[in-house]
Amino acid sequence: MQTIIENLQKHFQVVSYHQQRENLGFLIASKEVAVGLITHLRDYEGFAHLVLLTAVDWIEDEHFQLTYLLHHPEKKVDLGVRVMISRENAEMYSIHHLWEQARTYQRELREMFGINFPGSPDVDKPFILEGWEEIPPYRRDFDTKEYSEKTYFPRPGRETHDPAEYMKKKLYPNE
């Protein structure tokens, strides 16, 4: 793994590298170099398989973290490429030309996080949400509880108790 990273650093600017396990590491690359770097990993280093593409909303830092997890079938190692993109007008270059299935991940990220991938086929088509009008639900500023209270009616017969209030009623009702 270390040699792969050293090779990579000759061609690309790698912001940081963290070896999580013997067969798993993560590097951070900038948005601009990421697609070139991933292409290089696929075509020259042998990371033939895109395992997944996912995102994390670091709302406090005002960015999304994209993770491209790549697998090397011969060396049996995984390498995650992390890319930080701005939360505002979130947009990333598409990699559907590298792996056909990337279009599905990108469509999902478009819908769940509101991250756009211009040029990715069907990226604007609804994926699993039907008639969604709220902000994308995986964004951390989406209030899941408020949404579920608003959308799903409470079933009859439900009741709850606040622990402190209930204990007062039971243990010291007159104080």
Add this chain to the structure above:
Amino acid sequence: MAKLNDILSPFTAWKHVVREPVTIKDPLNREAADRYRGFHKNDISECIGCGTCESICQNAAIDLVPVDGVETKDGDSGLRPRVDYGRCCWCGLCVDVCTTNSLSLSNEYTWVDEDPDNFRFVPGAENKSWDSREKGYKKPGNGYELYNPKREAMEELEPEKRDQSFIEIVQGYSKEQAEQEADRCVECGICVATCPAHMGIPEYIKAIRNDDLNEGLRVLYDTNPLPEICGRICTHKCETVCSVGHHGDPLSIRWLKRYIADQNPAEEYKKILNTENLQPTGKKVAIIGSGPSGLSAAHYLALMGYQCTIYEKLPAAGGMMRFGIPEYRLPYDQLDKDINYILSLGVEIKYNVTIGKDITLEELHNQYDAVFSGTGLHMGRSTRVPGTDHPKVYQAVDLLRDIVLGKEIPLEENIVVIGGGNVAMDITRSLARLQKQKYGKVGVLATSLESEDIMPADREEVIEAREENAVIDPGWGPVEIETEGDKVKGLHVVKCLSVFDENRRFAPKFDEEQKKFFPADMVVESIGQGMDLSYLPEAFKEQLDMDQRGRILVNDDFQTSAGWLFAGGDIIQGPDVIHGIANGHKAAMGIDKYLSEK
């Protein structure tokens, strides 16, 4: 084109009617993956009904409900979570946040039932086929906690720097530390019932998180007018039931209270607490004793517009808080900050006045509309073993009081203290400091009936006493103090095997064969204190309802059978500061009720 498609598509769908269904019944009845998140399990004997699972659930799928056979008691709400599977999305956050690790998810995910209401049940209380399954999702271990299980460390003065002086040991939290610590609170409120004053603990911790310390002070004063004091020396029973303490350190509730009080400047209290204009009722209340219960009663009565006068036997206010607790635990300026605020509400203290001597109880009754008595426990009890009547055998409370009064106290190079409570630790550590100042070395040993594990003193008191080079040798019963003329030679003890019988009654058992001798030039007894009710005239005492042990009986309003006389603090309940505060508060409300109805 799109429109035409919209019209036709419902019809084209009919072609699927004759197709083989894609979905089939699972022919293998396969088990899910080992860590699959299926139906909930709950170990209801471990669960304390803190409700953090309910609070975190993003789908409002969990309710807390009473369950047959589960009792509401200290540290346990008696409630248990009920899950509505119509809403649960199996995310497992309820498991991740569970403070007792009682909640988990089994890997069972198939369950067929005709009645939808069956999909709402209390895991653990209603038997399910997956209850005994080992596989499933459990709270992940280290590093994945949703709150920090480790307490923010408190800076303390090092033993070498503190053993010669009486300066405060505990340094207090910084803003960052307090906010970090407050961030660990899950706001369950389990602690509130255990606090004798039922303080709004989650609310004031929340105020720290929101950096709104004025609001924090208001929450404190709702139930406790001595927060600087309690923030330092409270017995903090609340921390023993803290839900976070089940798998981690409990919240540092006491130090957080201190942080709020420390950060609010005394001169702004009246503005923050909105007590600048109190409406007088014209009625007067006399209070005997300026300890925690008397001060607390005076505070809440003053807020309601009563003119309060406190009669104090000693030349300064605070009772045991000043004359019992050493300065290194509770500095006088902090004590005075709390007391001066109460005085600023119009409360008056008459010092050096002894009831029954300088003024009688009858006179108070005649001059005031009501009287509150909180005279506390100031008479040291004796072991009564042979030798205790020797002049070089002293009582801890007397010595502690004399230290505060600035009197020179008898101080030998080798001292034995009998007792294992906080007062015993207070006198041991005070004597150690004085010895260090006078002789340059410490020669004090404390011994108690109770073995180390059941010593009544706070654990940190014992640890710190040892750090200051005092010797603590618990588990011995005193037999005799050996004396020779005007000198004390030491204390003979035998091994104490147990202190209480099976009914938790005091019945110490000894092994007379295991003996020890602690050489000493002076002995201090500190095995508890009794009350002095001599200010109650005999004829009056006979009319008053009292129990067989000579304690005054009071009702829920802390009112005695005399009607006009209320009582609280250590003579009624405790002994500790927080019970006194709670008693004083309730008595103040009781006095208000009594005088309003009169």
